[in-house]
Amino acid sequence: MATGTKLSRRSFLAKTATMAGVATVGAGLSACVPAVPGAADDGGGAAMEVVTLTMWKGPHKAAGDETKLCAQPTLDVLEEMHPEISVDFSEVPWGQYNEKFVSAFAADQGPDVSYQTESFPRFVNSGHIMPLDERIASSGFDRSFFFERAWEPGTYDGTTYSFPWIIGGSNLFWNKDLFEQAGWDPDTPPDTMDDFLAISQDITALGDDIYGFATHPKGWHENGQWPRRFGGSWFNDDLTECIVNTAEAYDGWHFFNSLFHDLEVAMPGAISGQEPGVGGYFRDGKVGMITAQNVYANSVRSEKPEFNLGASRMATGPAEGARGRACYGGVGMLAIAAKTEYPDESWTVLETLVTPDLLTSWIGCLGFMSVSPHVNFYPDDPVLTTAQTTLEYTFFWPYRGWIFKFWDIEGTSIESFVLGQRSVEEAVEDMVVQVNDMLREEEGA
Amino acid sequence: MIRGRAAVGLVQLQPCTDLQRVFFAAKAKSSEFHSRKSIYHWARTGESLQSGAEPMTSATSSSVQSGTAIASFWKRSDVRRNVGAYLFILPFMILFAVFNVGPFFWALWLSLIRGDLVQPVKPFVGLQNYVSLTTDNITLTVFKNSLQYTVSVVPIAVITALALAFLIGNKLVRFKDFYRSVVFFPLLASAAATAQIWSYILAPRYGVMTYLLSFVGVPEIYWLSDPTFALYGILLVEWWRGIGFHIILFLAAMLGVPEELHEAARIDGANAWQVAIRVTIPLMRPVILFSVVMGTIWAFQLFDTVFVLTNGGPVHSTATIVWYIYNHAFRYGQVGMAAAMGVVLLLIIMPISFVQMRVLGER
Numbered sequence: 001m002a003t004g005t006k007l008s009r010r011s012f013l014a015k016t017a018t019m020a021g022v023a024t025v026g027a028g029l030s031a032c033v034p035a036v037p038g039a040a041d042d043g044g045g046a047a048m049e050v051v052t053l054t055m056w057k058g059p060h061k062a063a064g065d066e067t068k069l070c071a072q073p074t075l076d077v078l079e080e081m082h083p084e085i086s087v088d089f090s091e092v093p094w095g096q097y098n099e100k101f102v103s104a105f106a107a108d109q110g111p112d113v114s115y116q117t118e119s120f121p122r123f124v125n126s127g128h129i130m131p132l133d134e135r136i137a138s139s140g141f142d143r144s145f146f147f148e149r150a151w152e153p154g155t156y157d158g159t160t161y162s163f164p165w166i167i168g169g170s171n172l173f174w175n176k177d178l179f180e181q182a183g184w185d186p187d188t189p190p191d192t193m194d195d196f197l198a199i200s201q202d203i204t205a206l207g208d209d210i211y212g213f214a215t216h217p218k219g220w221h222e223n224g225q226w227p228r229r230f231g232g233s234w235f236n237d238d239l240t241e242c243i244v245n246t247a248e249a250y251d252g253w254h255f256f257n258s259l260f261h262d263l264e265v266a267m268p269g270a271i272s273g274q275e276p277g278v279g280g281y282f283r284d285g286k287v288g289m290i291t292a293q294n295v296y297a298n299s300v301r302s303e304k305p306e307f308n309l310g311a312s313r314m315a316t317g318p319a320e321g322a323r324g325r326a327c328y329g330g331v332g333m334l335a336i337a338a339k340t341e342y343p344d345e346s347w348t349v350l351e352t353l354v355t356p357d358l359l360t361s362w363i364g365c366l367g368f369m370s371v372s373p374h375v376n377f378y379p380d381d382p383v384l385t386t387a388q389t390t391l392e393y394t395f396f397w398p399y400r401g402w403i404f405k406f407w408d409i410e411g412t413s414i415e416s417f418v419l420g421q422r423s424v425e426e427a428v429e430d431m432v433v434q435v436n437d438m439l440r441e442e443e444g445a
Numbered sequence: 446m447i448r449g450r451a452a453v454g455l456v457q458l459q460p461c462t463d464l465q466r467v468f469f470a471a472k473a474k475s476s477e478f479h480s481r482k483s484i485y486h487w488a489r490t491g492e493s494l495q496s497g498a499e500p501m502t503s504a505t506s507s508s509v510q511s512g513t514a515i516a517s518f519w520k521r522s523d524v525r526r527n528v529g530a531y532l533f534i535l536p537f538m539i540l541f542a543v544f545n546v547g548p549f550f551w552a553l554w555l556s557l558i559r560g561d562l563v564q565p566v567k568p569f570v571g572l573q574n575y576v577s578l579t580t581d582n583i584t585l586t587v588f589k590n591s592l593q594y595t596v597s598v599v600p601i602a603v604i605t606a607l608a609l610a611f612l613i614g615n616k617l618v619r620f621k622d623f624y625r626s627v628v629f630f631p632l633l634a635s636a637a638a639t640a641q642i643w644s645y646i647l648a649p650r651y652g653v654m655t656y657l658l659s660f661v662g663v664p665e666i667y668w669l670s671d672p673t674f675a676l677y678g679i680l681l682v683e684w685w686r687g688i689g690f691h692i693i694l695f696l697a698a699m700l701g702v703p704e705e706l707h708e709a710a711r712i713d714g715a716n717a718w719q720v721a722i723r724v725t726i727p728l729m730r731p732v733i734l735f736s737v738v739m740g741t742i743w744a745f746q747l748f749d750t751v752f753v754l755t756n757g758g759p760v761h762s763t764a765t766i767v768w769y770i771y772n773h774a775f776r777y778g779q780v781g782m783a784a785a786m787g788v789v790l791l792l793i794i795m796p797i798s799f800v801q802m803r804v805l806g807e808r
Binding site: 095098119123209217271274275281411412421 | 645648649772776
């Protein structure tokens with residue numbers, strides 16, 4: 001007969017609670033210990049230690065599932081070329097992009113290799129991105145491989161912090177069938193704003209809820225180009241003042257506004273601002289012309305293969321040279337975390353991803369333009385080849401930490417007159433004041 | 446209910462002597478606690494711990510405040526006896542401290558600094574962020590939008606949920622469990638996914654809503670892209686998402702109303718409407734109060750549907766406080782402003798909840 005301790009209900013509960021408490025605290029503490037990158041691979045190969053790098057990128061879905069179709073096949077090739085490297089790739093949805101990057105870098109847990117866009121300087125200024133000049137020099141990398149302009153967004157105070165990887169730019173897309181129905185040559189895009197307006201009016205006159213032109217009322221990338229096409233500028237040279245309320249800029253704003261409210265050749269903003277959106281209405285034959293990033297061509301083709309699509313540079317406004325045909329442009333860049341444990345391997349990934357073959361298999365797969373004058377992604381595709389030649393007309397937004405706030409101010413102000421909530425003058429003047437306040441605040445900070 | 450009443454009893458205690466009074470009260474109640482049914486009796490009657498507590502004498506008070514307070518605390522048999530219970534709640538308390546209490550004080554600190562979350566050094570600016578809030582036009586707009594949304598959605602949600610609860614709870618209605626599942630389902634679905642679906646339902650040209658309304662002669666409404674209607678478009682989606690929570694609560698509360706009271710009212714000649722208004726709803730008051738308070742808090746915290754459907758537009762007509770907090774923290778690199786807005790939001794919700802509890806909770 002057992003004479004030892006008796007397990008009463010109370011003591012059982014007490015002991016269970018103790019164990020639960022210890023287990024919880026233990027689990028909590030263990031969760032605080034950072035995982036060792038590549039630890040999963042440590043036990044496997046006696047011959048070679050495989051380093052696992054994390055890589056984050058915002059998704060570009062125009063071609064379909066980016067990871068499956070473009071990213072993973074490219075990374076498989078990279079891992080074959082460099083068996084000592086394994087890349088753990090994640091698509092970070094754009095909706096979570098800021099919070100995830102900010103949280104990760106704030107905790108010094110940023111990805112080893114990351115895709116960066118206009119807000120990149122936030123991470124550069126706070127010391128989370130590795131300068132690349134020494135590595136570029138020591139590796140003998142030929143800087144002329146990339147367009148010279150493509151280096152600019154990733155260079156601060158003369159120091160290079162990233163590799164150009166993607167160049168996205170907008171073009172004029174048109175529906176050839178609607179052109180034909182309106183009595184215009186389906187293969188000839190409008191050359192001047194007068195042509196643009198005449199074609200828009202004729203397509204709108206086709207009736208049945210069809211419009212010559214459409215844009216999202218808050219589309220900051222596309223709508224912000226109108227003052228440029230008429231000779232205006234957004235900022236002074238040193239980016240300390242917003243000057244988009246000059247007479248030339250106002251010409252652009254008024255022309256744009258008249259498309260909606262006077263001439264009524266543009267789809268009302270309240271319609272184009274909701275599903276299926278500008279691209280959807282264009283795809284469905286409700287709109288004759290739009291400006292959109294060239295990856296949009298892939299979307300139309302996958303959703304409606306029989307669509308008769310035309311692509312070219314935008315019609316020119318009164319501004320001289322490339323500015324007259326101004327369209328949105330932007331560079332997506334590859335960067336290395338300053339606190340990566342594997343700087344050499346991360347650099348290898350960067351160098352390899354921009355080789356012509358891998359650049360084509362990932363970025364060409366997505367439908368973007370090439371960052372290199374030596375690589376043409378689409379030799380057999382006249383539409384995308386045309387898009388690739390329009391790089392000279394693209395204008396980059398400033399790559400600054402305040403860019404998201406600027407876009408919100410810009411988008412909301414333009415939206416307010418497109419939707420008829422304010423006059424052009426009220427909206428633009430208020431916008432300029434807000435942007436200048438923001439610039440002064442940033443300067444003070 | 447048991448936990449609620451016990452909690453009320455504890456809340457009634459004065460803060461400075463809470464701990465002491467709890468233990469003295471517990472000692473006085475110890476005989477009741479030892480009987481198997483005493484805790485249920487205590488909870489059901491709602492008898493406050495204070496009511497059975499011995500008055501605190503100066504002798505006992507001074508002994509607790511002496512240097513041996515901790516030792517005597519642990520020597521108390523009721524404390525030792527409840528060590529197991531404390532260990533059971535310890536994991537929660539640790540997580541609560543780490544994820545709730547800690548961040549609260551950290552947010553207070555952040556509201557006094559300036560800079561981006563990713564910057565290693567953020568300068569101390571005192572109350573400057575709070576001052577900046579008063580001069581920012583958009584801040585005023587988002588507070589106004591949140592208030593307008595809250596005063597619209599809470600009464601609508603609570604009243605319609607109450608009506609639907611009466612419908613579903615009616616004896617004549619069959620398949621009650623099915624209806625409960627149906628109304629609760631939207632709350633289980635992903636907010637982002639359902640918002641995306643609603644963006645198609647509310648679309649002007651191809652949307653189902655436009656199509657259905659056209660049958661009754663309602664012209665096309667730009668639910669999400671007209672500044673006049675956009676907030677109500679959001680309200681519609683959130684009403685659909687949240688009403689199931691209120692209905693389930695009300696159905697549970699209705700089942701708790703003793704049938705004898707209904708019968709007595711009917712014998713006295715009350716019709717169904719009078720029974721509902723005079724008997725059922727008054728007895729559901731604590732649950733309605735809970736529903737209103739939670740609805741108000743959630744309404745002020747509106748974010749995900751706005752983020753997915755309108756991103757605050759058009760022209761800031763659906764921009765809410767939490768949406769603006771998110772933008773400052775993660776997009777604008779102004780974490781101090783975001784934290785200051787969070788503190789102000791807390792200061793708004795607290796008195797509103799307090800007034801609601803006083804008004805609806807009286808009697």
